[in-house]
Amino acid sequence: MIFQKKTGHVFTCQQCPNSTIPSKDRLECICSADQKLISKQLFISICESCPQGSFVSPDKLECIKCTKNETCQCSDQNILVYREQSGKIIENGALCESCSKGFRATDQGFCEKSDEECENCTSQSYSRIKLQNGDDMRSTFISKNLEIATKKCAERDMKYCELLVNLCVLQNFDSSSPINSCGILENIKRSYNPWQTFWDPVDFIDDSELDKDNVIDHQYIFDENSYIDIVFAKYDVDGTFEGYVDNSNLNLHFCGPDMFPKSAYLFGRRYSKSCQIRKELFNDIQIQRKFFEAFIRFEDETGRIKMYPIHVLNSAIRVNDQLVNTNDRNRWTGDQSASRDLTKSSETESVVVWRTYLIANEWNELQQYRKTSLSLQMILIIVIHEYFQYKNYALIEPSFEKYNEESSYTQSSILTRFSVVVFMYLFVAACQMLGKVIIVERMLTDPFHNFIDLCSVSNISVLSLTHRLYGYYIHGRSVHGKGDAGMSEMNAFLQRERDNLCGYRGLEPSSELQTFTLNLPIHFRENYDEICRITKQPTSGAIGHDAMTLKMNQTVEAHDKMNNFLKKFVDHSISDLDYVVRDRPLLEAVLDAEMTDTSQIGTFTRDPSEIAYSTCFVYGNEWCWTSFECLLTCVIFIWSDSIILAAFIVFITSKFLRLIFSYLSTAHLVKTSLIDQRFLV
Helix, strand or coil, X not given: CEEEEEECCXXXXXXXXXXXXXXXXXXXEECCCCEEEEEEECCEEEEEECCCXXXXXXXXXXXXXXXXXXXXXXXXXXXXXXXXXXXXXXXXXXXXEECCCCEEECCCCCEEECCCCCCXXXXXXXXXXXXXXXXXXXXXXXXXXHHHHHHHHHCCCHHHHHHHHHHHHHCCCCCCCCCCHHHHHHHHHCCCCCHHHHCCCCCCCCHHXXXXXXXXXXXCCCCCCCECEEEEEEEECCCCEEEEXXXXXXXXXXXXXXXXXXXXXXXXXXXXXXXXXCHHHHHCCCCCCEEEEEEEEEECCCCCEEEEECCCCCCCCEECCEEXXXXXXXXXXXXXXXXXXXXXXXXXXXXXXXXXXXXXXXXXXXXXXXXXXHHHHHXXXXXXXXXXXXXXXXXXXXXXXXXXXXXXXXCECHHHHHHHHHHHHHHHHHHHHHHHHHHHHHHHCCHHHHHHHHHHHHCCCEEEECCCCEEEEECCCCCCCCCCCCHHHHHHHHHHHHCCCCCCCCCCCCCCCCEEEEECCHHHHHHHHHHHHHHHCCCCCCCHHHHHHHHHHHHHHHHHHHHHHHHHHHCCCCCCCEEEEECCCHHHHHHCCCCCCCCCEEEEEECCCCCHHHHHCCHHHHHHHHHHHHHHHHHHHHHHCCHHHHHHHHHHHHHHHHHHHXXXXXXXXXXXXXXXXXXXX
């Protein structure tokens, strides 16, 4: 005798050990008819034969004696009673008794309410299903089966425990009420939880493979004949396995058949159909009272057939009365003017700190990047002003002409000299900006778009706050699922992206957009500040290296908590802290002002330009620096009447201010990104 055992995603056949026999679905070894169940190890029952003169109880857990006959067989009008109300076995032996008035005996050996005699009976159980739109409806099936499932599961009848679990599924895992199926199940599990004894988290429900990139080692191609083979494991509502069904033998086209039955399974196709379904459709005996698990069936490189489970999203599940599955399940985040380890899955790829340091150093280098070169600006100003005699435009003459030779009798004024220098300075600066933006960054190198690409390759996302609740987000999810790879593997990744063989980089499904402007809810900042307070805790009298070690431990703890918090926030995994993704309204764009209340629900506003986050750097504030340097040049020139001296002083002053800014911005980066300053270059 054999049974099927699931190892990873492969089914193998094994002999049932000892005196156990295969179950009907051949997925486990069960006790024979004259044995009681002692325990279970994975899918194998540990059994014990009943003594002579006793019989196995209906729940297979006890050996019982009978008071009136030796077979414990009752008539159709009676049921076998073998437990007291407390759940203990009746010491004097089991007996046959008739059902109370208003109830009738069933083939399964219990009493249920009779519809004819108990039309006005009220049930103490809750049999309603809450729909996604907030309405609820009464389920006749749950109403008829919940009480008996509760009773028999409490008596440790595994079949009815499976039924109770599936009733909980039908009620969308809603455990808010203690008298619905999920609430009752939670109560029973406090005293009897069979799944803890024979469900092995590694061998039976090993979901760690689901996050691996190469778990489906079969090559699909974009071709009109490349279809995904979907199969379904079919179960009865009581958990009985009824075999596997091909998609061709299961009618899931509820909106009517397509011209081609396999149209929904073509590889690379986005398939969607919506319609109103008539209730009669679910009377099909093939799907009535059935549960299905979907799998992708494929052949690996060696020709061995494998199956990969397909996750199904139930959008009606509620947690704390919130629809937790209605938002997109996206990937992930960063820091206030900093970078964080924002990876697709901390379980599938351990965070490597070198990638964080790489992004932090690149961010720090961008702090000083400008649209203009100050040294080139000053050289051009001196050449134009002195060599090309542009200064002669400041001479007060009746005609607007430039004299190539300096006049000894015509004078200029402070206003004319100021005007000439301002116009000359701003003209040169504007030419530099246009050349940098239009020519250099489009044809040669674009550091800000390159930084976004680096974030994607490194699998690091960045969240930068320029104000308490306002900032920018770069979604740096790697489409390959990891950021650590060798040179050949990285080259293969880039080739796959070039050939469009990967998913999308964007935060939203089917989108490549990675940059957003943020307006965050107040609760976000409260959580953020609470985590940051970890680094401000006193070191309890420690000094020297001990104090430094303790401080570093606090930073590491805060970094890990902040990283997890930001990942959950971006993935919509915090019930009372959420956001919506939107385009910027025209009025807000014209007024450059936020007019949406984001105190409770934040907004991620799409940034099609992908450089809005440059306002975190000198680059995004180029006009402030340029206008300051221009005015300082004019003041010194008017005071000294020497453009060379003015250019020299402005150059030294600006470099000194940039040095101070560099120090402060680096210190701020270390503080807010919670990284070790020793690794910043």
